[in-house]
Amino acid sequence: MALSQTLADQGTFPHPSFAARGPLSTRLLELLSAAPEGSPDLLTLADEALVHAAEIVHDDDIQLSLFVLYGLHYGSVVETDDAWEWHPSLISLRRHLEAAFEAELRRVVPVPALPEPTSAAVAAALFALTGEEPGPSLSRYVAAKATKEQLAELLVHRSIYTLKEADPHSWAIPRLSGRAKAAMVEIQSDEYGGGRPERMHAAIFAGTMRGLGLDDRYGMYVDHVPAVTLASLNMMSMFGLNRRLRGAIAGHLAAFEMTSSIPNGLYARGFRRNGFGEDVTWYFDEHVEADAVHEQIAGRDLAGSLAEDEPALLPDILFGAAACLTVDGWAGAHILDAWTAGRSALRVPLASSVPSAADASAPAGAGASGWESRS
Amino acid sequence: MGVPIVKEDMNDLNRAAPQIVACPNGPLLVRGELDLVTPEGDPIERKRRTVALCRCGVSAIKPFCDGTHKAIGFTTEP
Numbered sequence: 451m452a453l454s455q456t457l458a459d460q461g462t463f464p465h466p467s468f469a470a471r472g473p474l475s476t477r478l479l480e481l482l483s484a485a486p487e488g489s490p491d492l493l494t495l496a497d498e499a500l501v502h503a504a505e506i507v508h509d510d511d512i513q514l515s516l517f518v519l520y521g522l523h524y525g526s527v528v529e530t531d532d533a534w535e536w537h538p539s540l541i542s543l544r545r546h547l548e549a550a551f552e553a554e555l556r557r558v559v560p561v562p563a564l565p566e567p568t569s570a571a572v573a574a575a576l577f578a579l580t581g582e583e584p585g586p587s588l589s590r591y592v593a594a595k596a597t598k599e600q601l602a603e604l605l606v607h608r609s610i611y612t613l614k615e616a617d618p619h620s621w622a623i624p625r626l627s628g629r630a631k632a633a634m635v636e637i638q639s640d641e642y643g644g645g646r647p648e649r650m651h652a653a654i655f656a657g658t659m660r661g662l663g664l665d666d667r668y669g670m671y672v673d674h675v676p677a678v679t680l681a682s683l684n685m686m687s688m689f690g691l692n693r694r695l696r697g698a699i700a701g702h703l704a705a706f707e708m709t710s711s712i713p714n715g716l717y718a719r720g721f722r723r724n725g726f727g728e729d730v731t732w733y734f735d736e737h738v739e740a741d742a743v744h745e746q747i748a749g750r751d752l753a754g755s756l757a758e759d760e761p762a763l764l765p766d767i768l769f770g771a772a773a774c775l776t777v778d779g780w781a782g783a784h785i786l787d788a789w790t791a792g793r794s795a796l797r798v799p800l801a802s803s804v805p806s807a808a809d810a811s812a813p814a815g816a817g818a819s820g821w822e823s824r825s
Numbered sequence: 826m827g828v829p830i831v832k833e834d835m836n837d838l839n840r841a842a843p844q845i846v847a848c849p850n851g852p853l854l855v856r857g858e859l860d861l862v863t864p865e866g867d868p869i870e871r872k873r874r875t876v877a878l879c880r881c882g883v884s885a886i887k888p889f890c891d892g893t894h895k896a897i898g899f900t901t902e903p
Binding site: 740 | 846848850851852854872873874875876877885886889890892893896
């Protein structure tokens, strides 16, 4: 049995639905299994993790730790004492990991030449950037070839962000002002169903998961996804929660919306080809129409206006857009590479360990808890 | 200070001033209340407050835009 489970047994709070992936996340989950006491030092373990990480974006221990830390702000990730959310030890750990994560992204993400800081030029630059073909396409594979099992795997990957769809970008609303804020709210209002909770995109996606027999509770499949899938959400959370990075979160949303309508049409085709009905395809159909609207607002009124009003943010707007394409490109390539090689694209395949309602409170699947034996 | 704005006035204001943005190389973005109807006058369901209407002719969900203008290199330049 993993150390995390032994120690969590002595705590006050139930086990999370997932297991630790290294010394840092083990210690973090141990701490969260009880109420805060004193000021535990986590920076030493964090430094060791950072020294050993070849690439932070692919490091399981660091990405899971960041996922847990951001999860304290979102909720529904780890059940623990609410006082942990703003505990100085955890904020300090988050800032430490974020600094290294951001530095790596700035090092590896190719950022295009900067356009003039006008709304029209920024929108045109973002449409040009997102229109470049990034190589083999996951959505085309899904449309033409994906099996039902692969469709379930796709939803498992997507569930990490999509069951919280729009939330990471909403952190930016009070951090923006004027035209950019109005544009962000216009998009987010639509993401949240325009006042109708059943039309909230996260709720529609939950219906898609149920339609494939998947558990739609948040976090039930964390053990199954690789670090890069967690990194995709962590990056958005970092951009959204740091006011300094408001340019990056605006650029991220613009790139996300601009690469959504056409792929979602292809995803819908893949689900229909496998015999699924409207209850399952609604999510994808909805995004074909919604994101054709959102991409126009995000390009000109959000990112473009922000560049006009705060030209100093222009480099970060382009960085955020490029980072979205790069990291989500890696996450997509991970899935496509596995499928074309005849493998599961999940860290732990679904067949053996799809959680059922009955064992929701049990420790995470045995196959996913043994990080010690893998490293 | 001034004449109080009552709810009806706000609705009238909203209805009186719909805005159509002609997006470069893209759709017509419609904000505000206006009736979207078939030639017979039947209402076309509008699922969101702001909609994008197809301008390139290849959308699969006409009259709405589905983003396909980007795939065909549609341009609004003369």
